Amino acid sequence: MSAARRARLLAAAGVAGACVLAGCGSSSPPPVSTPSPVAAPTLPPGSDTYPAVDTPIGQAPAAMAATWRQYGVTLIPGHSTVDPSAQWPRTIDASGGALTAAEVAAAGAAVMRTQVVATWADENRQIALEPHLMNAPFLLGTSGVALAEGTSVHTPPCGEYPTDIKVHAPSASARDALVKAGQNIGSTAIPVEMGFAGPCTVTGTTRDGRTVTVDTLPAGRIVAMVELRDDPVLGSIARLDAATSCGDPAVAGICSGA
């Protein structure tokens, strides 16, 4: 995950707890809905949805454009962006045999694909793509506001690429603890431990061309709860449900390898 999102997460987790105590989030709801299924002529299932390089949606083939238009993007990420590169760290199996080697490798690749697509989306102001990759806390905060204001957010490699990825066995106790803290975590989420170098300065280019500092992130280790998905458009991704630092008692057992 990008470093900016790490910071956003920690801020959000703190205030969410405060808000629950204060009674934020009224129980009063919006009412009657009439959901209607949406269908569009898109690429056949199983097709390669990515162009070779980043391509404006208006220049993409019709079926590919229709496929990506469902996700609200104006620019389609190319293989040159999402395919594995030398910067992707090695994935370590810390599941204690709960997952096969192939599953661990797939999880690591999915985490990194999610990471690079999200960072690319920040850079190219493709906000609508991001909810498909992660939960609300990662979409808000200073980066979320900057993106909404039209600022292009640049996450340097220290924030984009972790130094290592450890895939752990699913942990019901960690999940329960985080859910109690108000996080949205799916039942199939698995914990992925990552280390980041730092400090890392996230910058932005505003619409009028100014360069601003969006965030500064410290080095550290975190545990992310991710759900592996075979997204019909994005391919194999690891949807980021929640994350917390290794200092959080909820995940202390995971980080220590217990």
Next chain:
Amino acid sequence: MRVSPEAHEHAHSSFRAALRERVISIRTMNRPLRLVTGLAVAWLVAAALLIALRDHGPQGPRVSVYVVDNQLVTLSLPVLVASIVLLSMGWAYLLTGAVHAHWAIRLAGLGLFTWAMWQEGLVAGDGWAALSWAMLGGIWVVAALAHLYDLRQRRRGRDERTHLTRLVLVTFGSIFLLAGGLYAVAWLSLRGSAPILFTEIFTTQLTTVSVVLIPLLLVAGVDFADFSELTSDFVARTMARARANAAWLLLGAVGLGALATVGWQVWSFRRHLDLLGQELATAVVALLLVALVVWAVRLGRGERRFARHVPYAAIAVLAILSFTVTWLYLFLPANAAASRPRQDLSRIDATLTPYNHDGRLTFSVEHPQFWETKVAVDQPDGITIVDFDGVSSGDPAFMEVVTGAPGQFPTTTAALTTLLVSLSSPTGPLRGQTPYLASATQDGGWEAFDVRALPDAGLAPVRGTLWTRMDGGRVWILFGYTFDTDFAYNQPGFVAVAHSWQPSVRTEPAAAAASDTGASDRALAVELGSIAVIAAALVLWARRRQGPRSRGGVATAALFAGVVAVTFVAAVPGDLLRLATGSTHGLVGLHLEGIQTVAGVAALAWIGWMLARRRAAQSTAPLVALGTLLLGLQILAWIYQLFSGAQDASGRFSVAAAIILVLAFLWDIAMSGETITNGGNRWIPRHARVSLYFGYVMLVVANILYFSSLRFPGGTQVEAQFESDSWVQGGMIELGVPLLLTVFAVAIGRWWHERAAAGLPSQAEVAA
């Protein structure tokens, strides 16, 4: 004193005759018609049992119906099936009635049904379309065959049309199967791809049907008044029948009743006697207006006899026409606006009203007045949240004003993140949604964010606008949200709230309130106007020379319409004052309690006057009328309270309310003879009338059963979308009370005329 035996017998036979006229005559029905009637009653009872037992005993499997508030609304499968059967039966009854009526009614009925099925999406698409259209075509074929059979019989000289009654069962059975088949095909076509779409379409169709049923429910409310009048009249006349000391007994009973009525109202208003005083003051004005109506219809003159009962047609016309005019005026433009392209959408059509938060923390906003206000959290040293909720009024919009104590949130970004994360948490109202900030703009002193959301599968996406600002060290957030499909309509409401925000309470009236009368005010004006026009037209008609038979009915109808208009005006003087002058000084309207008090005081005054003049014997007829009025109003009040008491604390439709309403329809059926089911004419023969009438009953019962059985996860009842009980209560008050007053006025008018004609008070008064 004594009352003559002839008068006793007249009074008694008068009651029996009235009852005989009104009760549905099964004896005179042929066998097919009896079967049709019995089937309807049986299903009515079955529906009552289903409602009563729906939460008890073994529960059947549940079916997903639609999604609201990110929650899946479900329904018991047996209830869904029963609702579909009831609706199919309703259509079958209505179409059978139409098919056997005049050709114009036949064409209109079939055309409307076809359009309704196609419009609501119940005619399946894709490969099933041909079958759906075949079903619809089949209904037309049944109608055509019935018509051809009719023609053939008439060519053979059988003009009395009795031969068609044999066809009733055949047509009914065929159309029931075809209409039911349409629902089955719709279900089958959607079963694989989107089963919830079927229940959504079914819900939408029932909702549309319920709108059409509203005037009929108003009329059903009048039936209670009819029941009250009949019962109280019987009681009063029974007392008057007593051979010994009849007048004294009657006088004592009416006096006690009047005393109890007045005493009870004074006790009820003991802490607000000024309100009761204002009601009585309004009543005086209303009495003057009623006197004007009485004069206009020449009630006191002897040249015209008034019908003893208000013609059913007058009640139906007032209920249907006034509601239809209001509905067309109010809802059709709103629907048209909602279907226009987004850039052409008009603003939310509502009066803005101020909300002042006054205390250690002060601020003020203006909001659409039909959005309910609720202070969710109020911690001047912490977080304060005020909610504005359109949901309870049927508008899918929700807005929150949130502020934290100075220093609680370092930045607006932290605050908005807190709020949105909390709202989308597993316990928040936006659970299942992943909100994000799609764009941001400057809006005066605010930064406004377009908030979009990616929903989980099966949920409708939510959209909103979120405003943030810092003021006096405090973060302020205003967040309005609704479903994406309803955003364009509600966005102006959100903007109005945000733009009206100020960090202090406001003393001036809402800016928009003075200039914008709002939808409800316009509806009030249009409904009152249409009732006044109907009343004026009837009065003019009644004053023209007409045949003696029709004249009485028209005159009584004119009197009734006039009383309806007067009681309507008397009920809303504050609103009328505001409409006329813009003054917001509230005036207390005349309610049922005020009318009861006036009737009680009038009865006591009359008794006092008669006693003072030692002429109690001459007061019998007015006493019967007064006693009937007092008891009738009291019975109506009890039934009204029974309905209110049968609702649960949140105003939702309860089991008891459903059963009461079904019982009401049984009464409605029993008493439908004189007005509907015992008669017939060339346009709508009796068997067609009976079918049409039971079609209406079946549709109402289908709505009640369906909407009162919807459940949220956990078994919580969904707020009723079909408030049948409220409309019936409305009918009791708006039309039922005037009916009792009209019957009273006619009785007094008749007594007055007979007294003048006799030259002396006589015992013939009893017959009044």
